[in-house]
Amino acid sequence: MQRFYILFFLGISVFRSYAQQEAVKPIYEKVYLHTDRESYSVGEDIWFKAYLVNAKSNLLTSFSNNLFVELISPEGSLSARKIIRLENGAGHANFQLSDTIPGGKYKLRAYTNWMRNFENMFFFEKEVHIYNEPQKGILKTDSIPRRVGSPSIKNHQNSAVITNRLVFYPEGGSLIEGIPNIIAFKAERPNGNGLAIKASIVSSAGDTIDFSCNRSGFGRINLKPVAGITYTAYGKFADNESFKVALPAAVSYGIGLNVRTADTVIRVILSANQATFSRIRDKKILLVCRQKNDSKYVLKKAITSDSQIIEIPKSKFSAGIVTITVYDPEFKPQAERLVYVDRKPYKLELVTDKPGYKARQIVDFGLRLADENNNPLKANLSLAAVDATLVPDGIEDIAAYLMLRSEVKGRIDSVSKYFDSNNPHRLHQLDLLLMTQGWRDYIWKSLPKSKTFYHPEKGFTISGTVRQVKGDAPSEGMNITLFVNAASGEKLFATTTGADGRFYFDGIYVPEISSMTINSVDRRGKKSGWITLDTLQAERIPLKINLLEPDTEAGSRLSERAAERLSIIRKEKLSDTVQLKDVIIKSSTRVNINGQFLLPSGYPDQSFAITPEDYDFRNLRHFLLTRVKNSFPDTSMQNGVLFQTPGRVSYPRFIVDRKLDVFDRLDYYELAMQDIEKVVVKQMVGLPDSLIQNSRKDFFQARDAFLIYLTLKPSAYSKRDLSYLNKSIQGYDANKVFYSPSYADDSTTTQRDLRATIHWAPALITDKNGEVKLSFYNSDVKARVKIIVQGLSEDGIPLTGSVFYDVN
Numbered sequence: 001m002q003r004f005y006i007l008f009f010l011g012i013s014v015f016r017s018y019a020q021q022e023a024v025k026p027i028y029e030k031v032y033l034h035t036d037r038e039s040y041s042v043g044e045d046i047w048f049k050a051y052l053v054n055a056k057s058n059l060l061t062s063f064s065n066n067l068f069v070e071l072i073s074p075e076g077s078l079s080a081r082k083i084i085r086l087e088n089g090a091g092h093a094n095f096q097l098s099d100t101i102p103g104g105k106y107k108l109r110a111y112t113n114w115m116r117n118f119e120n121m122f123f124f125e126k127e128v129h130i131y132n133e134p135q136k137g138i139l140k141t142d143s144i145p146r147r148v149g150s151p152s153i154k155n156h157q158n159s160a161v162i163t164n165r166l167v168f169y170p171e172g173g174s175l176i177e178g179i180p181n182i183i184a185f186k187a188e189r190p191n192g193n194g195l196a197i198k199a200s201i202v203s204s205a206g207d208t209i210d211f212s213c214n215r216s217g218f219g220r221i222n223l224k225p226v227a228g229i230t231y232t233a234y235g236k237f238a239d240n241e242s243f244k245v246a247l248p249a250a251v252s253y254g255i256g257l258n259v260r261t262a263d264t265v266i267r268v269i270l271s272a273n274q275a276t277f278s279r280i281r282d283k284k285i286l287l288v289c290r291q292k293n294d295s296k297y298v299l300k301k302a303i304t305s306d307s308q309i310i311e312i313p314k315s316k317f318s319a320g321i322v323t324i325t326v327y328d329p330e331f332k333p334q335a336e337r338l339v340y341v342d343r344k345p346y347k348l349e350l351v352t353d354k355p356g357y358k359a360r361q362i363v364d365f366g367l368r369l370a371d372e373n374n375n376p377l378k379a380n381l382s383l384a385a386v387d388a389t390l391v392p393d394g395i396e397d398i399a400a401y402l403m404l405r406s407e408v409k410g411r412i413d414s415v416s417k418y419f420d421s422n423n424p425h426r427l428h429q430l431d432l433l434l435m436t437q438g439w440r441d442y443i444w445k446s447l448p449k450s451k452t453f454y455h456p457e458k459g460f461t462i463s464g465t466v467r468q469v470k471g472d473a474p475s476e477g478m479n480i481t482l483f484v485n486a487a488s489g490e491k492l493f494a495t496t497t498g499a500d501g502r503f504y505f506d507g508i509y510v511p512e513i514s515s516m517t518i519n520s521v522d523r524r525g526k527k528s529g530w531i532t533l534d535t536l537q538a539e540r541i542p543l544k545i546n547l548l549e550p551d552t553e554a555g556s557r558l559s560e561r562a563a564e565r566l567s568i569i570r571k572e573k574l575s576d577t578v579q580l581k582d583v584i585i586k587s588s589t590r591v592n593i594n595g596q597f598l599l600p601s602g603y604p605d606q607s608f609a610i611t612p613e614d615y616d617f618r619n620l621r622h623f624l625l626t627r628v629k630n631s632f633p634d635t636s637m638q639n640g641v642l643f644q645t646p647g648r649v650s651y652p653r654f655i656v657d658r659k660l661d662v663f664d665r666l667d668y669y670e671l672a673m674q675d676i677e678k679v680v681v682k683q684m685v686g687l688p689d690s691l692i693q694n695s696r697k698d699f700f701q702a703r704d705a706f707l708i709y710l711t712l713k714p715s716a717y718s719k720r721d722l723s724y725l726n727k728s729i730q731g732y733d734a735n736k737v738f739y740s741p742s743y744a745d746d747s748t749t750t751q752r753d754l755r756a757t758i759h760w761a762p763a764l765i766t767d768k769n770g771e772v773k774l775s776f777y778n779s780d781v782k783a784r785v786k787i788i789v790q791g792l793s794e795d796g797i798p799l800t801g802s803v804f805y806d807v808n
Contacts, residue, residue, distance in 0.1 A: 026117075026452060027063055028055035028292075031110045031124045032401050034790045036384040036757045037391060039129040042103070046071070046095040046128060047738060049382035049762040050110060051398065051792055052086050055122060056292045058402055058796035060089030060380065064112040065507075066457035071095050074104035085511075085732040090380055092762035094736050103132030109541075114456040116541070121443050122406070123541075126396070164189055164237045166197065166245045169436045172257035172326075172335030175250040177227045178273035179306075182258060183247070184435035187217040187237060192411030194218060199235025201247065216413075218432040225250035255285065255326050257335035261314075261427070266339060268310040268324065270303075277306040283329035289316070290323045293444050319343040319797075321407050321434065323442070338434040338442060340404075342427060345372050350789060350803040357807050359780045360743040360753065367789060369770040369799065376770025379799055381791030385759040385776065388786040388804065394420075398790045399798035404430075408438045419800075458507040460729065464533040465501045466520050469722055474501025475529045478520045485640075485651040486514030486731065510731030515653065517667075520723040530722040591684065591707070598684035598705050606681040614673045621669035624708075628681050640669055643683075645704040652681075652706040667724055668710065675716035680709040738762075743777045755779040764791070778807050 029052060036047040050069070054061045064086065071080040079101070084091045110124040164187065171182040187197045194217020201209040201221070213219035215238065223231070231247040256271035268287065272280065280303050289297035289312060297316045301308070319341055326335040346369060353364040363385070369377045396405065400415045417423050418430040455461075462482060466475040480503045482493040488509040497503045520529040591598040606628055608614075617623040624631050624641045634640040634651075643650045654668050686705040738760040741753065759776035766772055778785070784806050791799045 029063060029112055029115055030055040030122050030406050032398050033108060033110050033124055033126060034382045036760050037386050038395055039390050040097060042097050042101050042132045043099050044097055047760045049092040050084055052089040060792060062088055064114050064456045065459055067091060068111055070109045072107040072109060082733040092735060093733050103130050105129055113454045116454040117452045164241055166243055168247050169439055170248060171435060172337055174254050175225050175248050176254040176256050176273060177225050177250045177252050179256050179271045180222060180224050182220055183223055184220040184432055186436040193413045196238040197235055199233050201231050201233050204230045255334040257326055257337050259324060259337045259339050261339060264314055265311040270308045272306050280329055286327040288325050291317055291320060314341050317341045320403055338438045340430050340434060346377060346797055348799055348801040350801050352805050355805055357778055359807055360777055362775055362777050364775050366773045369766050378794040379766045379791050381764040381789055383761040383764060383789050385785055385787045387756045387781060388784040390756055391786055397800040399800050402798050407443060409443055410437055460508045460510050462505045464503060464531060466497050466529040466531055467501055469530050478529050480520055482518045484508060484510060484514050484516040486510060486512050510729055512731045512734060514731055515728050518725045527723040531725050598686050601683050601685045603683040608679045610673055610676050617673050619669060620671045623673055643706045650704060650706050652708045654708050656710045657712060671716060675713050676710060677713055678711040682707045740776050753779040754781060758785055782807050
């Protein structure tokens with residue numbers, strides 16, 4: 001009893017614990033994933049770096065430490081899920097693709113628990129293509145893969161038919177009679193991609209205006225609507241489908257808004273027809289400019305003419321989207337427009353020591369980051385050096401995502417073209433995007449207003465309820481102790497239940513799969529109450545099925561290239577055995593413990609058939625400490641057993657009657673020997689998944705693990721303790737290190753090196769000179785290699801850059 005109170009006092013003094021979760025000051029988060037490529041073959045890894053930022057400033061944030069990253073199949077099912085630990089807003093990991101994963105277009109999705117308060121407005125999603133051999137039951141017709149037997153789209157009377165569409169967007173929001181209006185338009189396919197049109201606008205008075213657009217689908221026209229006249233567009237899409245679309249009806253009262261950007265100013269032209277001007281003459285209108293819902297510029301101005309020009313300095317804004325809203329003298333919004341303020345206040349220089357290399361030759365790479373005055377900048381960066389044929393032009397980068405795609409929902413075709421400095425029309429194209437899709441789908445106009453049900457996670461949360469065994473009433477003031485054996489830092493936690501019987505442990509750092517025990521005792525230190533835990537895994541977010549789309553020319557090229565690599569890899573792949581000198585480890589003898597593969601270590605099992613002579617041991621713990629080699633006592637409140645191996649202390653895992661830790665109400669160490677038939681202790685070798693995929697490089701990352709197999713008598717199951725729980729918790733996914741071989745030694749293996757990702761460096765920080773230097777070796781693939789660098793400066797500026805070299 002005395003021992004418990006001392007430990008409990010210490011627990012209260014050193015651990016943060018509470019019965020009610022704390023309120024938090026809300027912010028908005030965004031996350032971006034930089035992946036090494038966009039297309040993969042089975043058996044490869046998807047490497048990614050996560051950047052979590054404050055959505056209003058793009059500064060890396062520590063608001064959340066847990067990031068959920070999911071790989072979603074073409075059918076919309078969850079293929080894999082990882083929980084990544086973020087430190088100062090950054091983290092990295094990988095998905096290893098098995099040889100049997102079906103090919104197709106997959107989706108990467110990333111989010112924090114806090115983001116769930118805003119529906120999916122800030123979720124990150126990205127498509128990746130995985131190539132495998134063609135599957136049985138798949139037909140390919142007109143470049144569209146279809147599954148045999150799937151329903152086709154038919155134009156019956158009651159069927160929903162998806163067709164092309166043309167939509168008109170008057171600048172400012174409304175067509176206004178009697179003044180010149182600019183009308184933007186977008187022609188798009190069902191998947192959101194643009195397509196060309198040729199058309200005419202015909203008025204009810206018989207007047208005609210011809211217009212067209214290229215395959216981007218964007219364009220704009222000038223029109224001065226006349227009162228009482230209607231306007232209709234007639235024409236054909238590029239696929240020869242005809243259309244007839246009515247333009248929005250013009251209104252008689254309103255303030256016209258026309259916006260143009262110059263080098264240093266945003267030029268705003270306000271117009272009014274005679275009827276409107278007579279109502280607002282000499283009265284003050286309000287012009288408000290916002291960035292991400294924050295007012296940056298506000299102007300009250302008297303209307304003295306039917307057309308007035310206002311110039312707003314660009315220096316009032318940071319780079320990004322600005323919302324301009326005009327309110328009439330009665331403070332009713334009359335017009336709104338999105339405009340992009342473009343600034344690039346940095347210089348990112350990437351260089352290699354040579355323009356070309358031989359296979360397996362070393363590459364010396366360097367970069368320098370500086371501001372417009374050539375002062376060095378600090379930044380957090382990630383780098384991928386990849387076979388350029390597997391990276392199509394125009395892929396999305398961190399700048400395109402944070403500055404545009406995360407701000408404007410819906411599909412944006414070739415989003416990176418709007419940030420390509422080599423595209424002379426990019427700002428005009430971006431303006432058309434914001435006048436159309438941006439005006440409709442700007443996220444800061446449609447954020448849901450709801451209570452925050454989901455809290456930011458600083459680590460793992462373990463919560464639950466203690467109730468009375470009889471009567472089911474909540475038990476207040478129960479002393480709860482939690483022990484997580486693989487937790488980083490402190491492993492022992494303590495708290496008390498509130499009036500509702502609830503308890504919470506927040507911010508626990510669990511770096512891997514871990515067992516945990518939780519106990520409930522009353523104020524006298526006596527076991528009491530019935531513990532139930534909330535789910536240890538966050539509920540899964542609903543998935544949307546990915547629509548299949550026609551293969552592009554680039555996609556076909558990627559498919560052929562990936563198929564070629566896959567064929568070579570399979571010809572040279574090792575057998576189902578990993579051989580090191582005279583030691584052969586066969587994968588058929590491995591044990592899978594929650595995704596961790598364990599193989600025999602070569603040490604003999606310690607096996608004990610329990611006899612009446614063993615009944616003298618106080619319990620299983622006493623037996624293990626006395627009879628099993630390399631065991632010693634765990635002196636924490638866990639009161640368990642540890643195993644010592646060179647350089648490491650290990651907690652064992654229990655397998656009871658051939659099942660892993662399923663009897664969560666049993667304290668195994670307290671079992672009487674009379675309730676046990678057999679004890680077997682196995683010393684195993686825990687291997688990373690990559691070794692099971694026949695990769696020799698990871699073998700020496702193996703570490704010892706201990707399994708205790710128990711065969712219990714029926715009498716053991718009647719001794720379950722409702723105030724005790726033994727559970728497993730899935731912690732953070734371990735960071736796998738990208739394998740970069742060294743060919744400095746001529747004796748290096750002659751096995752072909754077919755890496756498509758030549759190098760991956762996810763955690764680069766510029767030095768005091770704004771520089772990063774690194775080296776890596778080429779593979780055997782003769783190809784053009786593209787080095788891609790992405791990241792964020794210390795003050796939240798998205799950074800992108802690339803450089804090419806050839807391997808001959």
